[in-house]
Amino acid sequence: MATTRKLKRPEVLAPAGTLEKLKVAIHYGADAVYIGGNAYGLRSRAGNFTYEQMAEGVAFAKEHNAKVYVAANMVTHEGNQEGAGEFFRELRDVGISAVIVSDPALIEICITEAPGLPVHLSTQASATNYETLEFWKNEGLERVVLGREVSMEEVAEIRRNTDVEIEAFIHGAMCISYSGRCTLSNHMSMRDANRGGCSQSCRWKYDLYDLPFGEERRSLTKNGEVAEEFSMSAVDMSMIEHIPDIIENGIDSLKIEGRMKSIHYVSTVSNVYKAAVDSYMADPENYVCKQEWIDELWKVAQRELATGFYYGTPTENEQLFGARRKIPEYKFIGEVLSYDEATKIATIRQRNAFEVGDEIEFYGPGFHHFEQKIEVMYNEDNESIDRAPNAMMIVTMPVNEKVEPGDMIRKRK
Template identity: 85%
Template sequence: MTVKQALKRPEVLAPAGTLEKLKTAIRYGADAVYIGGNAYGLRSRAGNFTYEQMAEGVAFAKAHDAKVYVAANMVTHEQNQAGAGEFFRELRDVGISAVIVSDPALIEICATEAPGLPIHLSTQASATNYETLEFWKEEGLERVVLAREVSMAEVAEIRKNTDVEIEAFIHGAMCISYSGRCTLSNHMAMRDANRGGCCQSCRWKYDLYDLPFGGERHSLTKNGTTEEFSMSAVDMSMIEHIPDLIQNGVDSFKIEGRMKSIHYVSTVANVYKAAVDSYMADPENYVCKQEWIDELWKVAQRELATGFYYNTPSENEQLFGERRKIPEYKFVGEVLSYDEITKMATIRQRNLFELGDEIEFYGPGFHHFEQVVTEMYDEEDQSIDRAPNPMMLLTMPVVQPVQPGDMIRKRK
């Protein structure tokens, strides 16, 4: 059997904090998306879905041969389980492909009160060995999202010893706490991170101060804008290690970021879709393209590393001191329509841009081109020299055909 025949194509799984992001992720290549419902999730501010929005999202996904999963991975306290049975039945009946859960109580409720709804184990449950995966298999779960602390060697060992589906994070923010189980937010802002209220205390800026009684505080480091003290981890990117992930049996490539923008979701889904397709087409001659790496840096908010896959992160995987790489692009608009006769595109503005700016258009399938803004017109067809108002509609000539849903960005 050849390498190509033996390998299974992994699912590209993208985050979708809103219905708009769901549709964007799928258009840009995601095989599946994960969303939050109105309860039991860990992103209370992520624009979670109503049942009606879920139904629309599921219909859109099915039309594009994609799946929708719902994260219900909170740690429950007494009374938090009230209504869970009805919640899971609604998810099942609306057509959700699986629910992602960490709390054993919610797993039991889902299995008994919503039979037929597949259950995936959340990364919050810290699955780090194949015996754990086998345990959850006996409990009826078909997929496990591995703890982010698992190494690539451990992924290989897990795959050799179990047939449970493996989902693993391959891109996005890394939580400083083990498998995301943090209580900093509880103590510092009285918001329970494990019940959806994380205030991201680890991302705050810290310093060392003297606090004279009755006086103003003064920095003892006098570091200005430099960040000397940090609990903030760099982000993960595994774009350069697609072969390792596929050859070691990862079934689903999970991208973090339900609170990120459609710029982020579209770009990252586009890149990993292209990389997976390229590898599966010819694994023996696969090469990671520099353009994929460059593309991911266009939406990176922090520096990038490989997490725990190849070594234990050190101080080099922490954010402190001067920024070693600064994001260079910002999202400025999206294409709503294109007139093939006039070569004019109708655009919804997302950030300020103006005449003379060099902008980049990109779309699904890694279609890119750049041009200079030479003309713009408002909704009254009046010539304008800048687009300053959020979400305003405008038209402009484009040098290549574009499609609805294509995105526009410019270098900062």
């Protein structure tokens, strides 16, 4: 049992739905990323990795002292486990740092058929007390991803009573169901949420209708209003204002949700939590949560933000229904490929349309930000253009400050 504990720098763990997102997350400060393989995951529509892509991702991560984990957290039915031993051996041999699993059958297969590959328990397994963590430790697991229903007080209690590594979600979308175990999607769209096919039925818009025979349906509640009367959708989580609690209470890995999110999201959120963790570890006594970190996260927010179950059971205020709060929306428009210091010209790959006259913002790792107006830009033939409408087209433009390859560009919608 753990009784005393030195302050330990937690890992910032970012989602990586594709190889590009993996590299972006690590470039922007993630200490580790989690990805999906071609089987056993819960994100069948994410850009799941081939073994060759995994090998490239692992090599890139090692160059930057980072780790790669693979989520294999589906709930198996009869026959689903066939081939799992070979799958886990491939992950081990390609250099994956750990596999995240929830199903006891897959855990047993991994431990017995792919020795040497560490196993982490998925949040889907609903670990919410230290006795559970001790059980899985005795089964050979070294880390547990806590159920999202665990409070900060319970985190502290768990840490006091076990030395198992604790991973917990600190940012991103929240599932409305207990530890993500939901069957709404199964019943409403014949897509198994626990085997990778969730259709997010909880995010759908619901209403109460009158359905007269032979006539169009008519809402009984809205009367032309756009506010949602019925919803099961939770707001998203953000723990940026509670970094001291997270670290002091012994969470070892700060998990960011979002394998299907954009590189704009991955880069921004990784950048923010990296900065916050580094700031706290450098001087805990004088740590202050900076407003610029909070503002930055709102630039990629899709929903309102709250703290989940950490400080009490969520109420109706943590649900999405009724009038929505207006969130400032930013569009990711490009990335810097190169920069010529002599001419102060940046070469940019377009990701969404932009044009001369737009006010844009450059940002990069370590919180180098600046804004400027596009005065002039050129295509690959060095011809002056007013607009960059074509996906992935290459343009050049003068910039007001030095930029680096990999810096991102966005504009407010």
